[in-house]
Amino acid sequence: MREFRGVDFYRMDELLSEEERMVRDTVRSFVSEKVVPTIDRHFEEATFPMDLVPEMADLGLFRTTLPEEYGCAGMNNVAYGLVMQELERGDSALRSFASVQGALVMYPIYTFGTEEQKRFWLPKLASGEKIGCFGLTEPDHGSDPGSMITRAIRKKDCWVLSGAKSWITNGSIADVAVVWAKVDEEMRGFLVEAGTKGFAAPEIKHKMSLRASVTSQLIFEDCVIPAENLLPKTGGLKSPLMCLNQARYGIAWGALGAAMACYHTAVEYAKARKQFNRPIGGFQLVQEKLVHMLSEITKGQLLALQLGRLKDAGKLHHTQTSLAKRNNVAIALETARLARDILGANGISLEFPVIRHMCNLESVKTYEGTHDIHTLILGEEITGLSAFT
Ligand code: TGC
Ligand code: FAD
Numbered sequence: 001m002r003e004f005r006g007v008d009f010y011r012m013d014e015l016l017s018e019e020e021r022m023v024r025d026t027v028r029s030f031v032s033e034k035v036v037p038t039i040d041r042h043f044e045e046a047t048f049p050m051d052l053v054p055e056m057a058d059l060g061l062f063r064t065t066l067p068e069e070y071g072c073a074g075m076n077n078v079a080y081g082l083v084m085q086e087l088e089r090g091d092s093a094l095r096s097f098a099s100v101q102g103a104l105v106m107y108p109i110y111t112f113g114t115e116e117q118k119r120f121w122l123p124k125l126a127s128g129e130k131i132g133c134f135g136l137t138e139p140d141h142g143s144d145p146g147s148m149i150t151r152a153i154r155k156k157d158c159w160v161l162s163g164a165k166s167w168i169t170n171g172s173i174a175d176v177a178v179v180w181a182k183v184d185e186e187m188r189g190f191l192v193e194a195g196t197k198g199f200a201a202p203e204i205k206h207k208m209s210l211r212a213s214v215t216s217q218l219i220f221e222d223c224v225i226p227a228e229n230l231l232p233k234t235g236g237l238k239s240p241l242m243c244l245n246q247a248r249y250g251i252a253w254g255a256l257g258a259a260m261a262c263y264h265t266a267v268e269y270a271k272a273r274k275q276f277n278r279p280i281g282g283f284q285l286v287q288e289k290l291v292h293m294l295s296e297i298t299k300g301q302l303l304a305l306q307l308g309r310l311k312d313a314g315k316l317h318h319t320q321t322s323l324a325k326r327n328n329v330a331i332a333l334e335t336a337r338l339a340r341d342i343l344g345a346n347g348i349s350l351e352f353p354v355i356r357h358m359c360n361l362e363s364v365k366t367y368e369g370t371h372d373i374h375t376l377i378l379g380e381e382i383t384g385l386s387a388f389t
Pocket of ligand 2: 100134135136137139140141142143144166167168169170209210215363366367368369370371372373376387388
């Protein structure tokens with residue numbers, strides 16, 4: 001198959017700076033050389049490619065937009081988005097890993113933590129020496145995290161956590177968990193280190209999506225953590241939602257990477273596969289599907305780029321992020337399904353990346369706010385009327 005060169009129908013490259021293109025191309029090469037050749041095996045065996053973490057760290061993929069004084073890269077949001085796009089071209093599991101590390105663990109420590117917490121954790125997380133996870137969702141509280149039942153009670157010089165989290169990316173391999181719990185009625189964030197007595201993180205097995213990602217439960221049974229493990233600037237549901245804005249931003253870009261991989265595979269396949277003595281790419285119905293994919297990817301790219309420019313300018317509202325997450329994941333899933341169709345029976349084989357991306361995108365549609373939750377967030381933005389209350 002022809003080498004992957006991205007999708008650039010509208011000459012989007014010309015809207016990127018040299019540095020942004022360089023970051024994108026570096027990650028693209030890494031994904032082509034190191035991820036693409038092995039990821040189907042990890043998907044099949046349901047293992048996360050841990051051996052890639054040091055190399056991802058060396059490439060600076062966890063050093064994110066946070067300031068250099070904490071060991072981070074201070075990169076702009078468009079460059080960060082392009083990193084997410086390229087990683088997800090490899091597999092949603094790699095983008096998930098990086099999203100959680102940067103947007104859901106480093107961001108809350110940076111935003112809500114003490115200077116001591118920042119100086120201790122951020123350089124270690126940025127260098128990949130430590131891995132983090134983010135525990136918001138509970139078995140009975142997914143779209144409505146405000147109703148969570150996990151509790152933290154203050155004792156003399158410690159906090160005692162009780163409750164459970166579910167569907168937590170990286171849970172079983174994390175050194176530190178950012179855990180959201182209620183103190184009386186107010187939601188607060190805590191740092192819980194792996195190995196703390198009363199804390200367990202069993203892996204969730206039998207997933208048919210994001211198989212190359214570790215997903216876990218977090219269980220807290222009278223789990224005692226030091227008083228200083230509270231993230232002191234957290235207060236209310238708004239705090240975790242601020243973290244979700246960062247991760248949703250990365251997903252809006254990442255989903256395009258998965259869509260591009262499927263589109264590229266479908267085009268190559270349609271040109272090579274012959275039926276009725278001619279390439280199937282010459283049939284009008286197949287062409288219509290390819291045109292639809294290209295149109296939607298191109299529109300998604302324009303959305304993501306302007307989203308990034310707004311974020312870099314400090315003008316981004318979280319409902320704009322909702323629109324991009326909702327749209328780009330939906331078009332990526334649609335692209336994956338169309339590509340699967342074009343590949344016929346080969347479309348269900350892991351010999352091609354399409355079915356893997358298609359299965360992964362079912363999770364991406366659900367996590368970080370389901371498609372319908374983002375519809376309702378936008379519905380409220382338009383009408384001023386909340387569908388939630
Ligand atoms: P609501 O009353 O609307 O809001 C509570 C307070 O928060 C403010 N707010 C936001 N602030 C910042 N960013 C946002 N996106 C915000 N959305 C709302 C709001 O103004 C209010 O502030 P204040 O000052 O008045 O207190 O809250 P609600 O209970 O009605 O629920 C709102 C809703 C449904 C939108 C929210 O709960 C939601 O987004 N639900 C979806 C849950 C979700 O996305 N979970 C994701 C879990 S993490 C994950 O999936 C990681 S996957 C990672 C990977 O592997 O890549
Ligand atoms: P529910 O909230 O039960 O929703 C079920 C259905 O009901 C959905 O279609 C939803 O749209 C619909 N629905 C719910 N409320 C409404 C409404 N008001 N109006 C209309 N329809 C509604 N969470 C974390 O905290 N950290 C993680 O790292 C993390 N990683 C994940 C990794 C994977 C692979 C997956 C699959 C999930 C992960 N999650 C994580 C959890 C994820 O955020 C939740 O699954 C998601 O928020 C949806 O919650 P739920 O699964 O409980 O579905």
